[in-house]
Amino acid sequence: MKVKYIAYDSFGVKSMCTQVKTKDTILTIDPGVAIETGSFPLPEERKEKLVERYHNRIRKSCQRSEFILISHYHYDHYLLDIDFYRDKKLIVKDPVKNINKSQRQRGAELMKYIAGEIDGIGYGDDHLFIIGSETIVWLSEAMWHGKKNTKLGYVLMVEITDNDKRFLYTSDLSGVCMREQAEAIIEQRPDILVMDGFPSYLLGYVASHEDLKSALENMILILEKTNCEKYILDHHLLRDYRFREIYYEVYKRAEELGKNVLTAAEDSGKKPMVLEGYEKNGPTKWKRWDNYTFDKLDEIITKAKKKRNS
Numbered sequence: 001m002k003v004k005y006i007a008y009d010s011f012g013v014k015s016m017c018t019q020v021k022t023k024d025t026i027l028t029i030d031p032g033v034a035i036e037t038g039s040f041p042l043p044e045e046r047k048e049k050l051v052e053r054y055h056n057r058i059r060k061s062c063q064r065s066e067f068i069l070i071s072h073y074h075y076d077h078y079l080l081d082i083d084f085y086r087d088k089k090l091i092v093k094d095p096v097k098n099i100n101k102s103q104r105q106r107g108a109e110l111m112k113y114i115a116g117e118i119d120g121i122g123y124g125d126d127h128l129f130i131i132g133s134e135t136i137v138w139l140s141e142a143m144w145h146g147k148k149n150t151k152l153g154y155v156l157m158v159e160i161t162d163n164d165k166r167f168l169y170t171s172d173l174s175g176v177c178m179r180e181q182a183e184a185i186i187e188q189r190p191d192i193l194v195m196d197g198f199p200s201y202l203l204g205y206v207a208s209h210e211d212l213k214s215a216l217e218n219m220i221l222i223l224e225k226t227n228c229e230k231y232i233l234d235h236h237l238l239r240d241y242r243f244r245e246i247y248y249e250v251y252k253r254a255e256e257l258g259k260n261v262l263t264a265a266e267d268s269g270k271k272p273m274v275l276e277g278y279e280k281n282g283p284t285k286w287k288r289w290d291n292y293t294f295d296k297l298d299e300i301i302t303k304a305k306k307k308r309n310s
Contacts, residue, residue: 001165003192006061007033007054009238010265012042012273014076015054016235018169018194019061022162024132027067029158029169030077031058031084037239039201039285041277050273059083067091067131069124071171072145072155073099073106085114091139093156094123098142100153124156136161143181146174147211157184165191172196174207174236175215182218186225193228194264195219197237200246201285209304212246213297220253223261231261238263241278241286248291 001022007015014034020027033054036047062068062084070078070092078084093099095107114121122129124139131137138161142154155171168190175198176182185193198215199207223231231254237243244251254261265272290296 001162003167005264005268006058008234008264010234010263010272012050013054017058020160020167022135024135025067026065027069028061028065029069030071031062031068032075032077032079033058034076037201040239041241041281041284069158071158073103080113082117086117087119089119090121091124094125098154103153134163145172147177159188167192169194170196174199176218177211177215179218182221185222191229194232196235197233199236201240209297209300216249219250223254223257223259232264232267233261234264238272238274241274242289245289245291249294
């Protein structure tokens with residue numbers, strides 16, 4: 001099995017597009033890309049050029065693939081580009097069941113857009129697909145895009161197994177802030193784990209410090225209960241140039257356990273674009289910060305509760 005990171009936030013675009021090649025087939029997961037957030041420390045023109053570059057890279061990956069997988073209907077995970085889908089076999093999130101209003105509308109739009117252009121389609125929710133002599137593709141039941149009852153809806157995890165490796169792609173769990181999500185990941189016993197990190201750039205807005213603490217605790221549990229050869233941590237977290245300090249407790253525990261936690265860029269021998277931009281252009285939103293230790297998080301959470309109750 002060969003895993004290739006096609007477009008990721010650590011490369012400078014909103015995406016989590018991944019290609020997996022087995023003896024039997026080539027699959028591209030989540031062919032979508034969007035421009036980075038306003039707090040990302042790059043000029044808008046540079047961000048736009050990166051989107052164009054990685055859109056083309058995703059198109060090439062799709063054209064080389066037999067299967068296209070879509071875990072949910074957010075534009076950084078799929079796009080309406082017929083070159084991604086023409087004559088391909090698709091495995092997608094059910095566009096009708098266990099889905100919120102906006103994703104249902106987008107799913108219906110995609111189904112109409114690809115009608116008559118593809119080689120076949122299967123709904124992935126809690127289904128297993130056997131490809132060739134040794135490749136097994138399993139997609140999880142619908143899981144919350146973050147904490148329970150979030151307005152962002154549901155996503156599917158994707159697992160691809162052959163006689164060589166077990167690869168697990170979490171999609172957008174928003175940093176695994178629910179314990180049952182962490183337990184589901186641990187149960188699959190992956191060799192290679194690709195995870196989205198917590199959206200720390202939204203802290204104090206739509207992301208809470210309580211949820212961040214849960215995400216860190218769950219990530220540490222995953223590190224302790226699995227034995228992956230590599231842990232790829234990327235996507236939402238890599239929109240924040242403080243990501244190492246935000247995930248201080250995770251990186252510390254990984255070092256203690258002798259386990260590799262890397263961004264897609266780092267695993268590709270590159271510096272994360274958010275750090276490159278910060279070093280070249282300086283801060284945007286955050287000027288000073290400390291390591292987010294559990295003690296510091298507890299202090300922040302306690303102060304917030306007192307303020308709410310006053």
